[in-house]
Amino acid sequence: MQSLSSKANSSNDKLNPAFSTKDGRVRIYQEDVIAFLKSLPDESVDLITTDPAYSGMNQMLQLGRGKIIGVYKEKGQNDSKWFDEFHDTPENYHVFLSECKRVLKNDRHIYIMFDSFSLLSLAPIVREVFDIKNLLCWDKVNIGMGHYFRRRHEFILFASKGKRKINSRSIPDIWQIKRVTRAPYPTQKPTEVFQVMLRASAEPGYVVCDPFVGSGSSAIATLQEGCKFIGCDISDKSIEVCSSRISEFIEMGKDPLQTKSLIVDEHIINKVLLNGKSIKD
Ligand SMILES: C[S@@+](CC[C@H](N)C(=O)[O-])C[C@H]1O[C@@H](n2cnc3c(N)ncnc32)[C@H](O)[C@@H]1O
Known part of the structure; x- marks a missing residue:
């Protein structure tokens, strides 16, 4: 049902998906975020839910050690990083956001994930481009790493x-x-983080875009909510992981990379995911 093309697009090619489903519900490109967004027509997506790779500004500001979640290296390899980081200079970030705005239809929503450091440096640029409505917090319940206070959100x-x-x-x-x-x-995120965004902002059949796909959690949530997905990632590993994950999800009806629910928020489970407005109704 699905096809996986092994070749990344060269910058002069018209973009071809690295992975797509025959029914057109999912298209994922192996591409730089800006090149990918520039290839999309104006006002062609209904919702953006994304979790960018940050680092540059954090290093410039010398807040923390720049690498927020650790060093993304494949086990046993010293020089092979899992993925490049998006160069999140203010200029690039502005271009990224402007492209997001151009491809998003009018009267639509965008969700952008931030760690604390990137929020301090880059969030003000979001305000120049979009109308900010809320600062939401993903509470991971258990504490993680941290040099001073340990990160939980x-x-x-x-x-x-x-x-x-x-x-x-x-x-x-x-x-x-x-x-x-x-x-x-x-950097795999729980599918429920994206599912809540979709419950709040999607309608059936919406085209949902994530230009930093990673393992494909946003794509799985999008399929679960009856929408279509378009996205990209620059990394070979991402394309490999998300392609086989989405294929297995479609064929077997189960997510091989997240076998159980990670949501512990009873209010959201009861009022939003179970009794709230279901976009599948
Ligand atoms: C924080 S991870 C996304 C994780 C994803 N939300 C998940 O649940 O697996 C950020 C992703 O951005 C990708 N990335 C980094 N630089 C990029 C670029 N210039 N263009 C497109 N993707 C890029 C990385 O390969 C990485 O997979």
């Missing part, structure tokens, strides 16, 4: 292009969802 900026309400008034701005542990892709 990440932020999610929720913003709009134009005017649009969310689908439910029952969603708090803090979401308690545990981390994925022993993930084959080092």
Whole structure:
């Protein structure tokens, strides 16, 4: 049902997906985020949910050690990094956001994930481009690494292009969802983080875009919510991992990289995921 092309696009080629499903529900490109977004037509996506790779500004500001989650190296290899980091200079970040705005339809939403350091340096640029509506907090429940206070959360900026309400008034701005542990892709996020975004902002058949796909958690959540997915990632490993994950999910109906729910927030489970407005209805 699915096809995986092994070759990345060269910059002069018209973009071809590295992975796609025959029914067109999922298209993933192996590409740099800016080149990918520039290849999309104006106002062609309904929702952006994304978790960028940050680092540059953090190093410049010398807040922490720059690498927030650790050094992404494949086990046993000293020089082979899992992925390059997006060069998140203010200029590049502005171009990234402007492209997001161009491809997003009017009266639609965008969710951008941030660690504390990138939030300090880059979030003000989001305000120049989009209308920021909320600063959401993903509470990972258990503490992680940290040189001083140990990290337990990440932020999610929720913003709009134009005017649009969310689908439910029952969603708090803090979401308690545990981390994925022993993930084959080092920055794999729980699918529920994206699922809550979709419950709030998607309708059936929406085209959801994530230009930093990683392991494909946003794509799995998108399929679970009855929407279509388009995305990209620059890394070979990401394309390999997300392609086989999505194929298996479609064929077997199960997510091979997250076999159990990680959400512990009873309010969200009861009021949003079970009794809230279901976009599948
Ligand atoms: C934080 S991870 C995303 C993790 C994803 N949300 C998940 O759940 O697996 C960021 C991703 O951005 C990708 N990336 C880094 N630089 C990029 C670039 N210039 N263009 C596109 N993707 C890039 C990395 O390969 C990495 O997979």
